[in-house]
Amino acid sequence: xKKQNAFxxxxxxxxxxxxxxxxxxxxxxxxxxSWPTILIIIGAxxxxxxxxxKDYSNIIAGVILLGLGLHFHSKDRYxxxxxxxxxxxxxxxxxxLLKYIKTKSGILxxxxxxxxxxxxxxxxxxPSWFSFIYTLISWIEQFWPIVLxxxxxxxxxxxx
Numbered sequence: 689x690k691k692q693n694a695f696x697x698x699x700x701x702x703x704x705x706x707x708x709x710x711x712x713x714x715x716x717x718x719x720x721x722s723w724p725t726i727l728i729i730i731g732a733x734x735x736x737x738x739x740x741x742k743d744y745s746n747i748i749a750g751v752i753l754l755g756l757g758l759h760f761h762s763k764d765r766y767x768x769x770x771x772x773x774x775x776x777x778x779x780x781x782x783x784x785l786l787k788y789i790k791t792k793s794g795i796l797x798x799x800x801x802x803x804x805x806x807x808x809x810x811x812x813x814x815p816s817w818f819s820f821i822y823t824l825i826s827w828i829e830q831f832w833p834i835v836l837x838x839x840x841x842x843x844x845x846x847x848x
Contacts, residue, residue: 699729702729709721724756724760727754730753774808
């Protein structure tokens with residue numbers, strides 16, 4: 689029970705600081721008053737919980753949320769940031785790699801996803817059949833809230 693309280697504590701501290709800074713309206717932090725910052729805070733809470741309690745089951749969720757938050761925050765603010773579909777498998781591959789470092793499981797998905805990301809990012813010309821990935825990513829970007837609803841319903845039914 690104490691481990692679960694630790695996660696809630698990290699999350700509440702992070703969200704409390706976020707909303708306090710937002711309430712104080714400090715101009716230096718105005719770029720961080722956005723939804724990607726919430727993803728960063730939740731991902732950081734998962735990672736803090738995983739590493740401090742040595743319960744590494746939430747590393748993947750933490751890295752994915754932190755990575756997506758950083759990506760969405762950075763792509764709108766930094767001109768050098770790459771906005772490419774290969775960033776998504778790279779984030780998930782990196783999550784599996786960090787999990788592998790701690791639990792010694794998940795190296796195959798890490799290598800496959802990082803290889804796919806490397807191919808997408810560094811290949812000068814992709815095969816014509818590869819265009820389905822652009823269509824798939826476009827569809828996911830448009831309908832991702834539906835995926836969240838379906839995942840939530842699945843989790844509710846799974847507990848029953």
